[in-house]
Amino acid sequence: MKGRKRVGNGIRSVLIGSGLLFLGAAILFYGAEAAEGIRQGIRLCLSSVIPSLYLFLVFADFLALTDGGTILFRPFGLLGGLFGVPKGAVPVILLSLIGGYPGGAKMLAQKVRRGQLDPRTAERLLCFCVNCSPAFLIAGVGIPYFHSVEVGCVLWGSQAAAVVVTGLLVRCFWGCGDSDSEEEVPEGKVDYLQGFVSAVTEAGKSILVICGFVLVFSVIVGVVKQLPGGETWAGLLEVTVGCAGLAGRRGMEKLILAVVYTSFGGVCVWMQAACFLRGTGVRMRKFVFLRGVYVLVSLGLTILLVRQLRLSAEVFATTGQPLPRTGGATLGASVLLIVLCLMLLLSERKRRPHPLSAFLKPSNENEKP
Numbered sequence: 001m002k003g004r005k006r007v008g009n010g011i012r013s014v015l016i017g018s019g020l021l022f023l024g025a026a027i028l029f030y031g032a033e034a035a036e037g038i039r040q041g042i043r044l045c046l047s048s049v050i051p052s053l054y055l056f057l058v059f060a061d062f063l064a065l066t067d068g069g070t071i072l073f074r075p076f077g078l079l080g081g082l083f084g085v086p087k088g089a090v091p092v093i094l095l096s097l098i099g100g101y102p103g104g105a106k107m108l109a110q111k112v113r114r115g116q117l118d119p120r121t122a123e124r125l126l127c128f129c130v131n132c133s134p135a136f137l138i139a140g141v142g143i144p145y146f147h148s149v150e151v152g153c154v155l156w157g158s159q160a161a162a163v164v165v166t167g168l169l170v171r172c173f174w175g176c177g178d179s180d181s182e183e184e185v186p187e188g189k190v191d192y193l194q195g196f197v198s199a200v201t202e203a204g205k206s207i208l209v210i211c212g213f214v215l216v217f218s219v220i221v222g223v224v225k226q227l228p229g230g231e232t233w234a235g236l237l238e239v240t241v242g243c244a245g246l247a248g249r250r251g252m253e254k255l256i257l258a259v260v261y262t263s264f265g266g267v268c269v270w271m272q273a274a275c276f277l278r279g280t281g282v283r284m285r286k287f288v289f290l291r292g293v294y295v296l297v298s299l300g301l302t303i304l305l306v307r308q309l310r311l312s313a314e315v316f317a318t319t320g321q322p323l324p325r326t327g328g329a330t331l332g333a334s335v336l337l338i339v340l341c342l343m344l345l346l347s348e349r350k351r352r353p354h355p356l357s358a359f360l361k362p363s364n365e366n367e368k369p
Contacts, residue, residue, distance in 0.1 A: 026223075034219050041218030045211040048240055052136060054207050056099040057106070061199035063091065064110055067189040083167040084176030085125055088116055092129055093167075097160055100133025101265050105273035106206060112280040119281035124174055126287045128166040128294070130273060131159060132239075132262040141258055145246040150311055158301035159263055162294045169290060210272055214238065217268040232257070239266040255306065256299065263298040264291065 027034055062068065073091055080087040092111070096104030108125055111117040117125075134156040142152020190198070217238045224230045224237060235242015235257060242261040246254050274284060306312065 033222060037219035037222040038215055040222070041211075041215035044218065044240055045214055048140070049211060049214055050207060052133070052140075053100070053103075053210065054203060056103060056133075057203035057206050058199045060095055060099060060103055060107060061110075061202045062195050063095075064107065065190050065195035065198055066192055068192070068195075082164075083125075083128075084171040085121060086117070089121070089125055092125060093163070096129040096131050097163060098133065100136055101130045101269045102210065102272040102276060104129030104131065106276045108282065109276045109280050112282060119283075122277075122280070122282045123284075123286050124170045126273070126277075126282065126284065127170050127290045128163045130265055130269065130287065131163060132156070132265070137262060140240075141243055141246070141262065145243070145254065145258065148311060150309065151306070154302055154305045154309065154311065155259065155262065155298075158259070158298045158305060159294075161301050162263065162297040165297045166290055166294050169293060170286070174286070206276070209275055213268050213272050213275070217241075217266075217271075235261040235266070236264060237266055238268045239264075242266070252303075255302065259299045259302045260295055263295045 073087075073094075076090050076094060077087050079090045079093060083093070085093075089111070092104055092107045095107065105126060108117065108122045108129060112119055112122050132155075134152070137155045137159075138149055138152030141155060142148055142150070146152070189195075218241070221234045221238050221241050224234050227233075231245050231248075235245060239261050243258065246258055249257060270284070270288075273287075277284070
């Protein structure tokens with residue numbers, strides 16, 4: 001047994017070493033192509049990632065640190081019972097639907113570190129808290145590539161329904177958590193000024209992490225595109241790159257790829273979620289196991305709704321050129337985001353722990369297995 005283990009470790013070391021050697025050689029010999037990928041990644045971050053994510057990350061962190069985030073959650077408290085999770089996790093579900101990935105994973109990691117969620121409960125929540133935002137689906141996919149706001153709304157509605165289906169499957173497979181024990185950890189609060197300052201700095205750190213992954217995957221995507229069928233597979237690595245390639249697609253192929261790319265999220269988003277969750281004890285096995293179900297439910301509902309609502313003219317348009325993004329569409333999506341967030345802001349008041357309380361009082365994680 002020991003001999004086999006040594007042989008296995010030796011083979012693993014050789015493979016890893018060979019891979020690293022090949023990677024280093026590729027960076028040296030294809031430095032120009034790698035640099036171009038970095039430049040494309042920077043343009044992507046400046047034009048899409050930072051404008052669409054940064055302010056929402058600030059807003060989500062502000063809600064988590066102050067009492068503002070608990071004012072409007074009472075009407076949605078039934079979601080906790082529906083999915084078998086604590087009521088304190090409901091804001092994560094709703095905000096992940098509005099703000100998009102990887103905000104849900106980041107909020108789950110924060111709650112686990114503050115002792116407000118057990119890692120096992122966070123693992124279940126992660127299965128349906130990594131979602132695409134309505135702003136991106138409408139202004140970034142529906143309008144430029146399908147010439148239709150309605151198609152973007154259908155994409156988001158289908159994925160919202162997939163959240164419910166996946167959440168119910170999680171409850172069936174892994175049961176309910178003991179929410180009472182998790183509710184014992186009080187949710188304190190900080191004043192709004194301190195909360196705002198902390199939210200801005202934390203969001204800045206998070207956006208740097210996200211952009212770092214986007215830069216690396218922009219280089220990887222550039223290599224993958226050179227392979228046969230690489231244009232199609234690139235979208236499974238980085239969602240925005242995949243959606244940009246929809247301009248050359250037609251008909252049902254374009255619709256299917258749009259749903260698969262945005263519901264799957266891309267390996268880049270998965271890596272971002274893993275980065276935020278590191279050190280929390282939250283594993284991603286359940287998330288990976290059920291992601292295929294999430295994608296299939298989203299795809300089936302999207303095709304059904306497109307046909308029922310008679311949106312085939314937009315979906316099967318033969319033009320391959322995207323429409324220019326207008327300021328009105330972006331403004332409308334932003335107004336929608338603000339209205340939904342304000343709705344969340346008027347529900348109930350709960351206490352949140354002070355950020356330093358973790359150093360003064362040990363967390364209590366007593367969820368029953």
